[in-house]
Amino acid sequence: MAQIRFTSALKRFYPDLKPLELEVSSISEVIASIEEMYPGLTDYLVDEQGALRKHVNIYIGENLIEDRTNLKDIVNPSDEVLIFQALSGG
Amino acid sequence: MERNKLLVGTGKGLVIFQKQYGNWKIEKSLFIGMPVSYVYIDERTDEWWVSITHRHWGQKLHHSKDRGQTWTAIPMPRYPADAKLKSGKAATLRKIWAFSHAGNDRPGELYLGTEPGGMFHSKNNGQTFQLMEALWNHPTRQDQWFGAGRDHPFIHSIVVDPRDSNHFYIAISCAGVFETTDGGVNWKPKNKGLVAAYLPNPNVEVGHDPHLLLACGSNPDIMWQQNHCGIFRTTNGGEYWENITGKDDFPNYGFALAIEDDQPDMAWVIPATSDEMRVAVDLSLCVCRTEDAGKTWTSLRKGLPQENCFDIVFRHSFAKAKGTLAFGTTTGNLFLSQDYGDSWVVLSNYLPRVECVAFA
Numbered sequence: 001m002a003q004i005r006f007t008s009a010l011k012r013f014y015p016d017l018k019p020l021e022l023e024v025s026s027i028s029e030v031i032a033s034i035e036e037m038y039p040g041l042t043d044y045l046v047d048e049q050g051a052l053r054k055h056v057n058i059y060i061g062e063n064l065i066e067d068r069t070n071l072k073d074i075v076n077p078s079d080e081v082l083i084f085q086a087l088s089g090g
Numbered sequence: 091m092e093r094n095k096l097l098v099g100t101g102k103g104l105v106i107f108q109k110q111y112g113n114w115k116i117e118k119s120l121f122i123g124m125p126v127s128y129v130y131i132d133e134r135t136d137e138w139w140v141s142i143t144h145r146h147w148g149q150k151l152h153h154s155k156d157r158g159q160t161w162t163a164i165p166m167p168r169y170p171a172d173a174k175l176k177s178g179k180a181a182t183l184r185k186i187w188a189f190s191h192a193g194n195d196r197p198g199e200l201y202l203g204t205e206p207g208g209m210f211h212s213k214n215n216g217q218t219f220q221l222m223e224a225l226w227n228h229p230t231r232q233d234q235w236f237g238a239g240r241d242h243p244f245i246h247s248i249v250v251d252p253r254d255s256n257h258f259y260i261a262i263s264c265a266g267v268f269e270t271t272d273g274g275v276n277w278k279p280k281n282k283g284l285v286a287a288y289l290p291n292p293n294v295e296v297g298h299d300p301h302l303l304l305a306c307g308s309n310p311d312i313m314w315q316q317n318h319c320g321i322f323r324t325t326n327g328g329e330y331w332e333n334i335t336g337k338d339d340f341p342n343y344g345f346a347l348a349i350e351d352d353q354p355d356m357a358w359v360i361p362a363t364s365d366e367m368r369v370a371v372d373l374s375l376c377v378c379r380t381e382d383a384g385k386t387w388t389s390l391r392k393g394l395p396q397e398n399c400f401d402i403v404f405r406h407s408f409a410k411a412k413g414t415l416a417f418g419t420t421t422g423n424l425f426l427s428q429d430y431g432d433s434w435v436v437l438s439n440y441l442p443r444v445e446c447v448a449f450a
Contacts, residue, residue: 009146012123040163044147047182048168055146085146 002075004030007084014038027058028071030081045083046071055086093411093449095157096426097138098418099126102442104140106158114426114437120158128406129448130189134197138450139216141186149183153216157450167202167210167219175242176232181206184241190248193255203245203260207235211274222274225260230279234296235265238318246405247303251310259303259328261315266298267328280328285319288365292319301344302405307351314357316347316405321359323384334384341371346408348415355383358390358410358431360417362402370399377417377431393434394425404445411449418444 004020011017022033028050035042045056052058052068059065059082065073075081096107096114104126108117121142128141138154140161151164169181188203198215208226210219235243240263247261256273259280266281284298299318306312311327320335320342335342341361350356358379363371370376375394378387395401401419408417416426422441425434 013147040165043166044144047148048166049171049180049182051182053146053148088145 001077002030003080004034005080005082007082009085010041010044010083013044014041017041023077024075026071026075027060027065027067027073027081030075031071055088056083057086058083091136093414095450096409096416096437097129097131097158097448097450098424098441098444099129099140099406099446099448100418100422100442100444101125104129105438105441107437112428116438120161121152125445127445128186128189129446131448131450132191132200134191134194136450137215139189141189143185149185151186151216164216165218167204167208167221169208169221173208173221173226175206181208183208185244187244187246188248188260190250190258193250194252196255201248201250201258203248205240205244206242207231207244207262207265209245209248209260209274224275225268225270225277228268228277230265230296234294235262236297238263238299247300249303249305249310249313251305252307253310259305259313261300261303263301263318264299265296267300267303267315269328281331282329283324283331283333284317284322285333287319302347304347304349306349306354309354312354314347314349316344316359318343318365321347321384323357332384334380336378336384336387340378340387344403345405346403346417347405348408348410350410353381356381357384358408358415360403360408368402370401373397373399375399375401375419377415377427377434379431390427390431390434392432393427393436395423406446407444409447409449414449416447416449418447420444 001021024030031042060079094109098105103122104120106117107114124142127143130139140152142150152161154161173181184205190201192199200212202210209222212219245260245262249259251257257271259269261267268277269280270277279296281298285292286298300315303315313324315322322331323334324331343364344361346360348358374396376389376391380387401421403417413430414428418424420443424437427434
């Protein structure tokens with residue numbers, strides 16, 4: 001199963017957030033599964049049209065996902081997926 | 091009702107001041123570390139709304155029914171998939187700029203003004219919001235609305251007529267003032283007399299940049315606006331706007347505006363140098379007050395920094411409750427007057443950038 005990890009910044013809003021193991025085949029399925037477990041969390045990650053927010057990034061392994069609009073990047077069972085925010089100052 | 095709390099939305103949290111024995115002290119801070127972009131107090135219910143514009147996580151809205159003791163996260167308004175931007179891309183919520191109840195005869199109804207250029211209506215006290223489609227589809231939108239300092243136009247002022255809740259105004263940067271008399275089915279621009287000095291034709295019907303629009307409580311046909319190109323006032327519900335910018339090099343630029351509901355000729359502005367030079371005029375902070383509908387303006391400086399001051403004041407960062415006024419600045423200073431602006435005291439010099447203030 002794919003391993004899903006999150007930036008610690010999201011624990012501010014979801015203190016119980018933990019790494020997940022999911023049977024999924026795409027990033028869009030990852031997002032759907034997260035929403036089932038943590039209702040409302042995906043609103044922090046994607047906009048109302050389902051596209052990844054501008055300053056949120058998702059890695060599969062060491063590669064940023066390519067499809068930020070429809071989230072169709074393929075996830076294999078051996079993959080690690082990291083969801084985090086773009087770094088910024090101020 | 092005495093307004094004995096001052097809510098200050100900053101770039102790093104909500105700071106609540108409490109008035110005790112005539113002094114205002116910080117009571118507590120909430121949403122620490124989060125950019126609080128707008129605070130709204132529903133005067134009908136005394137419920138509080140706080141808008142947070144996260145850098146990464148999108149726009150969020152929180153609601154309190156007990157004056158800030160407990161909060162509930164509200165599902166965000168959503169643009170429909172077929173609501174398109176000029177570029178053809180689907181619209182998505184960038185920021186909530188304005189919040190208003192829909193009238194005393196419409197309990198539980200609320201309006202939001204948003205970027206990009208939307209207005210949302212809730213009939214269940216914010217549990218769900220619907221985009222007001224007639225405004226979104228207004229024929230002027232695609233070609234005559236544009237962003238000002240932002241990527242897209244935004245609705246930052248909503249003024250509901252207390253005599254008729256089907257009648258309200260909005261102000262859009264940039265498009266101008268629009269009026270509806272049928273609850274939002276039909277909309278008309280109300281910009282005669284305004285000047286859009288930055289356009290090839292300064293007298294266009296649509297394309298103006300009101301920075302803030304307010305209506306006089308005792309006579310809602312009298313409205314004021316601090317505009318990108320001056321200060322304007324109407325006495326006939328926006329049929330014509332009179333330019334009341336002060337003469338003799340009086341600065342015309344700024345964002346903040348406060349008015350006196352019981353004295354329709356009285357208002358305050360906080361000038362900045364200019365569009366190109368967004369600092370306090372001569373690096374010296376002043377509030378300007380008129381008591382004769384803009385014929386003359388008085389500079390009020392007592393208690394305000396008069397040198398090396400770079401502060402300006404955003405559109406939602408100036409609040410008034412009877413004779414008490416307060417404003418917060420872009421450099422984190424907070425000032426309060428309890429004598430209609432004649433003199434000011436510092437409440438804090440150590441806040442993050444102030445985005446909004448409200449008495450509660």
